[in-house]
Amino acid sequence: MKRMMIGLGALVLAASPALAGRDQIRIVGSSTVYPFTTAVAEAFGKATGMKTPVVESTGTGGGMKLFCAGAGEDTPDFTNASRAMKKSEFETCVKNGVAEVVEIKVGFDGLSIAQSKAAKPFGLTKTQLFLALAKTIPDKDGKLIANPNKNWSDIDPALPATKIEVLGPPPTSGTRDSFAELVMEKGAEGIESLAALKKADAKAFEAVWKAMREDGAYVEAGENDNLIVQKLQANPDALGIFGYSFLEQNEATLSDIPVDGVEASYDSIANGTYKVARPLFIYVKKGHADSIPGMKEFIAEYVSDKALGEDGYLADKGLVTLPADQAGASRKAALSLEPLQADSLK
Amino acid sequence: MSSLNAQNPTLRRRRAAEARFRRYGAAALALTSLFLAFLIIDIVGKGWPAFVEHRVELPVTLDSRKLAEKNYDGLIKDAIFARFPEAQSRGQRKAVLALFSHSAEQALAAQLAEAPAAAGQTVKAEVLLSDTADLHLKGLSHLADPAAIDALTARLPVTAHFSWRFFSHGDSREAEEAGIRGALIGSLLTVAVALGLGLIFGVAAAIYLEEFAPKNRLTDIIEVNINNLAAVPSIIFGLLGLAVFLNAFGLPRSSPLVGGLVLSLLVLPTIIIAARAALKAVPPSIKEAALGVGASEHQAVFHHVLPLALPGILTGAILGMARAFGETAPLLMIGMVAFIADVPGSISDAATVLPVQIYLWSDLPELAFRSKTAAAIMVLIAVLFAANALAIYLRNRFERRW
Numbered sequence: 001m002k003r004m005m006i007g008l009g010a011l012v013l014a015a016s017p018a019l020a021g022r023d024q025i026r027i028v029g030s031s032t033v034y035p036f037t038t039a040v041a042e043a044f045g046k047a048t049g050m051k052t053p054v055v056e057s058t059g060t061g062g063g064m065k066l067f068c069a070g071a072g073e074d075t076p077d078f079t080n081a082s083r084a085m086k087k088s089e090f091e092t093c094v095k096n097g098v099a100e101v102v103e104i105k106v107g108f109d110g111l112s113i114a115q116s117k118a119a120k121p122f123g124l125t126k127t128q129l130f131l132a133l134a135k136t137i138p139d140k141d142g143k144l145i146a147n148p149n150k151n152w153s154d155i156d157p158a159l160p161a162t163k164i165e166v167l168g169p170p171p172t173s174g175t176r177d178s179f180a181e182l183v184m185e186k187g188a189e190g191i192e193s194l195a196a197l198k199k200a201d202a203k204a205f206e207a208v209w210k211a212m213r214e215d216g217a218y219v220e221a222g223e224n225d226n227l228i229v230q231k232l233q234a235n236p237d238a239l240g241i242f243g244y245s246f247l248e249q250n251e252a253t254l255s256d257i258p259v260d261g262v263e264a265s266y267d268s269i270a271n272g273t274y275k276v277a278r279p280l281f282i283y284v285k286k287g288h289a290d291s292i293p294g295m296k297e298f299i300a301e302y303v304s305d306k307a308l309g310e311d312g313y314l315a316d317k318g319l320v321t322l323p324a325d326q327a328g329a330s331r332k333a334a335l336s337l338e339p340l341q342a343d344s345l346k
Numbered sequence: 347m348s349s350l351n352a353q354n355p356t357l358r359r360r361r362a363a364e365a366r367f368r369r370y371g372a373a374a375l376a377l378t379s380l381f382l383a384f385l386i387i388d389i390v391g392k393g394w395p396a397f398v399e400h401r402v403e404l405p406v407t408l409d410s411r412k413l414a415e416k417n418y419d420g421l422i423k424d425a426i427f428a429r430f431p432e433a434q435s436r437g438q439r440k441a442v443l444a445l446f447s448h449s450a451e452q453a454l455a456a457q458l459a460e461a462p463a464a465a466g467q468t469v470k471a472e473v474l475l476s477d478t479a480d481l482h483l484k485g486l487s488h489l490a491d492p493a494a495i496d497a498l499t500a501r502l503p504v505t506a507h508f509s510w511r512f513f514s515h516g517d518s519r520e521a522e523e524a525g526i527r528g529a530l531i532g533s534l535l536t537v538a539v540a541l542g543l544g545l546i547f548g549v550a551a552a553i554y555l556e557e558f559a560p561k562n563r564l565t566d567i568i569e570v571n572i573n574n575l576a577a578v579p580s581i582i583f584g585l586l587g588l589a590v591f592l593n594a595f596g597l598p599r600s601s602p603l604v605g606g607l608v609l610s611l612l613v614l615p616t617i618i619i620a621a622r623a624a625l626k627a628v629p630p631s632i633k634e635a636a637l638g639v640g641a642s643e644h645q646a647v648f649h650h651v652l653p654l655a656l657p658g659i660l661t662g663a664i665l666g667m668a669r670a671f672g673e674t675a676p677l678l679m680i681g682m683v684a685f686i687a688d689v690p691g692s693i694s695d696a697a698t699v700l701p702v703q704i705y706l707w708s709d710l711p712e713l714a715f716r717s718k719t720a721a722a723i724m725v726l727i728a729v730l731f732a733a734n735a736l737a738i739y740l741r742n743r744f745e746r747r748w
Contacts, residue, residue: 024696026599028681031709034685035519035710035711037685038519038685039519041685041687042518042519042520042687045687045688046452051688052686052687052688054600054681054684054685054686054696055684055685056600056681056683056684056685057683057684057685057706057709058678058683074592074596074599223709224708224709225709225711226708226709226710226711226716243711245711246711248711249711249712249713250713251490252487252488311440313448316444317519318711
């Protein structure tokens with residue numbers, strides 16, 4: 001027994017050098033930004049010879065929680081986010097002693113709606129997507145009824161007479177939140193009676209565009225975008241919603257469905273004409289910049305032209321980079337570590 | 347006689363029922379074999395490309411200035427463009443460069459460090475092709491514009507090799523460079539910690555409960571709770587690990603030490619239950635004989651009962667280990683679901699494990715990661731198979747029947 005205790009003590013001692021001082025950057029956050037931050041982490045490790053940063057895939061919300069849990073070596077230095085930091089999250093940060101947070105906008109993530117190349121191509125508007133996927137839609141008199149549309153042609157006779165079947169992410173996914181805000185809300189606003197409802201009762205309006213169909217027309221196909229891609233390849237009648245980089249990788253088998261007449265492409269997302277896109281961020285704990293080795297070099301690598309430029313390696317990985325003017329501003333803010341102000345947040 | 351039996355309706359029914367039952371059994375077996383065969387064929391079919399890589403022998407002329415500046419990237423690019431004189435526009439040059447892996451410059455640096463060459467000389471560098479070019483050559487996915495790759499195969503010898511890199515490299519975001527060494531070592535370290543602690547505490551608890559503990563209400567409650575613990579969802583152990591090992595003890599996040607501690611809690615009930623059953627199966631006469639010739643209780647257990655129960659305990663340990671090898675959920679909580687490029691060297695370094703690596707690769711957009719995912723599954727199955735085979739061998743060797 002005594003020997004066992006000594007053994008256990010030795011085990012804890014063996015681990016203690018790691019506690020003495022961290023020399024490895026730790027990053028948490030969004031699984032959407034993960035493929036990009038990991039590429040930077042690897043390039044940083046190779047270029048500087050320092051330990052490659054550890055990048056955890058925790059989701060945006062989970063990352064914010066860890067990031068704002070406090071300052072010090074046992075908390076992460078960066079968090080990835082597929083949306084801007086919320087005011088409430090910033091307040092938690094400040095309360096826990098993380099007063100200075102630097103926001104770096106790194107690019108855009110387009111959400112594409114696609115189908116198998118075997119199917120006949122067609123386009124949709126946001127309002128049509130809303131009418132196909134919302135749980136309740138207004139009838140002719142503006143009264144809310146359970147969505148009766150079975151085929152695309154029920155919405156508009158010009159659309160194909162195939163069953164509405166859309167594979168998309170589940171409610172736990174940030175992609176789903178973005179889809180609801182970028183497509184469903186905008187689509188609902190395009191209907192007169194709902195636009196009136198928005199003015200009269202914003203909460204009731206929100207409930208309408210946030211609720212997706214549960215009768216089989218919208219299929220929650222899991223967080224894994226590759227899975228949706230494979231299901232689309234097998235089922236030519238179905239549509240899928242997933243990140244643009246997955247469409248780019250599977251252009252041989254999938255074709256894009258233009259939304260409001262605009263196709264999802266690198267250029268249309270970058271110049272803002274394709275509206276179903278969201279900005280991506282990384283957040284930096286400024287207080288760690290001096291104590292954790294390599295932080296400044298890592299930021300410099302992230303915003304360098306080699307990574308974030310139009311022909312940088314992040315663009316090769318599927319990130320839609322910022323237009324030149326925004327990129328310059330983002331780079332300047334990142335390198336000077338300009339802290340975030342509370343009143344700029346929502 | 348037989349004609350008499352054949353006319354007996356009860357007997358005929360019983361025989362028919364028996365034949366039917368056998369057919370059901372055989373059908374169930376055939377169905378499960380079919381599923382297994384389907385799974386394995388699917389995984390092997392998807393995974394084999396990850397074990398093959400394409401390389402090209404590129405003659406690199408060592409420009410004196412670039413060599414002095416250690417600009418290996420520039421040397422490689424010059425050598426590539428020298429072979430593609432027609433690539434003048436930016437788009438064409440990009441398409442040509444996209445055929446080669448980014449690892450080329452490090453490979454050249456390593457090669458020159460090992461065998462230095464003077465400026466002006468021409469050395470042959472083995473350059474890995476990029477994941478997209480590699481998939482094109484394997485016929486799995488075609489490049490949008492095959493002109494560049496066709497020119498490459500016509501001008502330089504492109505050869506296929508077994509990808510040792512897959513076993514010798516850690517994770518990478520470049521699909522052609524990504525390997526499972528980091529995850530495999532992380533898995534081994536984690537399971538070693540889990541099994542070490544799980545065996546020590548599990549066997550100690552089992553011996554105490556089986557041989558020494560008084561039979562009363564308290565030990566009954568403990569016994570019921572151990573059985574319950576075996577059925578607790580694994581994520582709960584992750585939350586426990588987060589609260590206790592990371593927050594209270596301050597052990598390093600993402601480390602195999604913490605992963606092993608959490609998984610040891612997970613496998614503990616399995617080991618205790620199996621060890622108790624093994625101890626119970628040792629005939630009481632052995633212990634009584636030892637006590638009869640004057641051994642103390644402690645001596646009887648450790649010298650006679652425990653060695654005879656070891657094969658059974660081993661079985662429990664294997665079951666526990668198999669579970670620990672395949673677990674991902676509790677590791678999410680303690681930060682092991684992460685991109686970790688460096689191969690861990692000790693139990694306190696950041697590490698990930700095989701099932702987590704599979705999960706992370708399955709979520710990446712690059713097509714080449716699809717075969718990496720399946721290949722990692724093959725490796726995980728092979729590791730489990732080897733561990734099981736070893737344990738079965740050990741058990742058969744030491745097992746004793748009464």
